[in-house]
Amino acid sequence: MAVTGIILVLFLIAHMLGNLKIFTGATSFDHYAHWLREIGAPLLPGVWFLWILRTALVVSVVGHIWAATTLALRARAARPVRYAHRKPVQGSYAARTMRWGGVIILLFVIYHLLDLTTGTLNPVGDPSRPYANVVADFAPKRWYVTLFYTLSVVAVGFHLRHGVFSALRSLGQQTPRGERRARVVALVLAVGLCVGYLVVPFAVLTGLVS
Amino acid sequence: MNLTLRIWRQKGPEDKGRMVTYQVDDVSPDMSFLEMLDVLNERLILAGDEPVAFDHDCREGICGACGMVINGNAHGPQKMTTACQLHMRHFADGETIDIEPWRARAFPVVKDLVVNRGSLDKIIAAGGYITAPTGSAPEAHSTPVAKANADAAFESAACIGCGACVAACPNGSGMLFTAAKVTQLSLLPQGQPERFTRVIGMVDAHDEAGFGGCTNAGECTAVCPKGIPLNTIGRLNRDYLKATAKRGDNTPGS
Ligand code: HEM
Ligand code: SF4
Numbered sequence: 001m002a003v004t005g006i007i008l009v010l011f012l013i014a015h016m017l018g019n020l021k022i023f024t025g026a027t028s029f030d031h032y033a034h035w036l037r038e039i040g041a042p043l044l045p046g047v048w049f050l051w052i053l054r055t056a057l058v059v060s061v062v063g064h065i066w067a068a069t070t071l072a073l074r075a076r077a078a079r080p081v082r083y084a085h086r087k088p089v090q091g092s093y094a095a096r097t098m099r100w101g102g103v104i105i106l107l108f109v110i111y112h113l114l115d116l117t118t119g120t121l122n123p124v125g126d127p128s129r130p131y132a133n134v135v136a137d138f139a140p141k142r143w144y145v146t147l148f149y150t151l152s153v154v155a156v157g158f159h160l161r162h163g164v165f166s167a168l169r170s171l172g173q174q175t176p177r178g179e180r181r182a183r184v185v186a187l188v189l190a191v192g193l194c195v196g197y198l199v200v201p202f203a204v205l206t207g208l209v210s
Numbered sequence: 211m212n213l214t215l216r217i218w219r220q221k222g223p224e225d226k227g228r229m230v231t232y233q234v235d236d237v238s239p240d241m242s243f244l245e246m247l248d249v250l251n252e253r254l255i256l257a258g259d260e261p262v263a264f265d266h267d268c269r270e271g272i273c274g275a276c277g278m279v280i281n282g283n284a285h286g287p288q289k290m291t292t293a294c295q296l297h298m299r300h301f302a303d304g305e306t307i308d309i310e311p312w313r314a315r316a317f318p319v320v321k322d323l324v325v326n327r328g329s330l331d332k333i334i335a336a337g338g339y340i341t342a343p344t345g346s347a348p349e350a351h352s353t354p355v356a357k358a359n360a361d362a363a364f365e366s367a368a369c370i371g372c373g374a375c376v377a378a379c380p381n382g383s384g385m386l387f388t389a390a391k392v393t394q395l396s397l398l399p400q401g402q403p404e405r406f407t408r409v410i411g412m413v414d415a416h417d418e419a420g421f422g423g424c425t426n427a428g429e430c431t432a433v434c435p436k437g438i439p440l441n442t443i444g445r446l447n448r449d450y451l452k453a454t455a456k457r458g459d460n461t462p463g464s
């Protein structure tokens with residue numbers, strides 16, 4: 001759970017930084033997307049490097065889901081008779097929504113890949129012009145796409161707020177002072193990533209990027 | 211105070227069980243929760259009914275025998291308090307109170323509110339002890355212990371083994387109990403020889419007993435009558451990681 005989660009968080013950071021390149025203009029952003037496909041050349045031919053990254057991501061996602069499913073099944077088996085009266089959980093909202101939140105994020109990622117990687121669900125849908133794809137995606141009249149992206153990114157934020165803390169704890173964070181620090185790190189990462197991801201659709205929505 | 215109680219009644223392990231409603235009048239706000247149940251039981255016995263079975267022993271919050279889920283809260287609404295130390299003044303006149311046993315596969319119901327917590331003993335048997343014969347209490351200064359370690363070990367040693375952490379955990383995990391019992395020894399010099407076999411043995415016993423896995427949700431700490439902090443589980447995790455890295459170095463039992 002913790003190790004695969006951290007790999008995915010590293011991806012999220014890199015992906016956010018890449019997205020922010022949209023503010024440097026169409027040529028620069030498209031050039032960045034093309035460069036992604038050529039890293040490692042001439043050592044590795046063409047898109048090899050990208051596929052290595054993608055494989056690592058898929059392995060992490062599958063591992064993450066496998067671990068989460070195992071935990072959920074164990075939890076269910078561990079309490080065969082349910083409480084008639086159950087207090088809403090006193091721990092954080094984030095901790096309580098990890099499982100459903102994770103499923104929602106997975107559905108989002110599938111939609112997102114069909115939208116901006118393959119272009120299947122994108123109004124422009126030209127993989128060689130990602131800038132145009134993004135701009136078309138978040139146009140004001142497609143507000144529902146922006147809304148869905150916003151909700152999903154916020155779901156990622158909640159997922160990370162508990163997830164990052166929990167991962168640090170699983171990897172041996174052990175003092176009360178360290179716990180306070182780990183919670184701050186998780187909160188800062190969650191808020192930082194949310195803001196970093198959301199500025200792009202909102203910049204398109206408000207016409208800042210067009 | 212007049213109260214309506216809805217209590218889980220179950221004749222034995224095989225019985226299906228159900229919630230039964232009782233009316234209890236003239237309860238003093240100074241009674242403890244268990245005394246209030248005593249009043250109910252006296253009336254049930256006088257009426258020729260079967261009294262409600264519940265576990266208790268010291269009634270002063272130190273033995274860990276008592277425990278029931280009161281209105282969805284393990285040990286009731288008051289923090290850092292066992293059910294036996296909970297007073298009726300924390301409830302309102304006319305209130306309806308739901309009372310259920312700990313719910314966990316590893317804690318099968320014996321009768322009514324009594325559950326079998328033998329699985330906690332199995333975790334202890336798998337390593338919650340030291341093998342060195344220590345004799346009588348040694349002179350305190352003969353074995354120096356860093357103050358921070360002494361404090362943390364003492365904090366862990368406060369666990370009374372009540373099982374509320376399991377009852378409250380959304381995963382039905384017993385990791386707070388296990389962590390308390392591992393770290394009360396692993397932080398002290400006397401606990402070092404078995405430090406790594408202990409943590410592996412106890413976590414394995416925990417998993418085998420049918421407890422769920424910990425997701426650091428923090429419900430356990432919220433209900434623990436002894437305030438065992440959540441970071442105790444981090445100490446267990448650190449020991450567990452070190453112990454698994456050591457596997458293969460011929461440590462017996464690892
Ligand atoms: C509003 C925020 C986001 C925007 C504007 C955005 C934009 C993009 C774009 C333009 C691509 C295609 C890049 C290319 O063709 O080279 C992409 C790929 C991808 N995005 Fe996002 N993204 C956002 C949020 C997210 C989030 C929150 C996640 C994960 C939970 C995510 C996961 C992915 C993945 C897995 C890929 C595919 C990487 C690959 O090609 O292997 N994205 N994104
Ligand atoms: S950790 Fe707390 S709640 Fe769990 S058994 Fe020990 S005293 Fe009870």
Ligand code: FES
Binds near residue numbers: 274
């Ligand atoms: S009866 Fe001993 S702790 Fe409650």
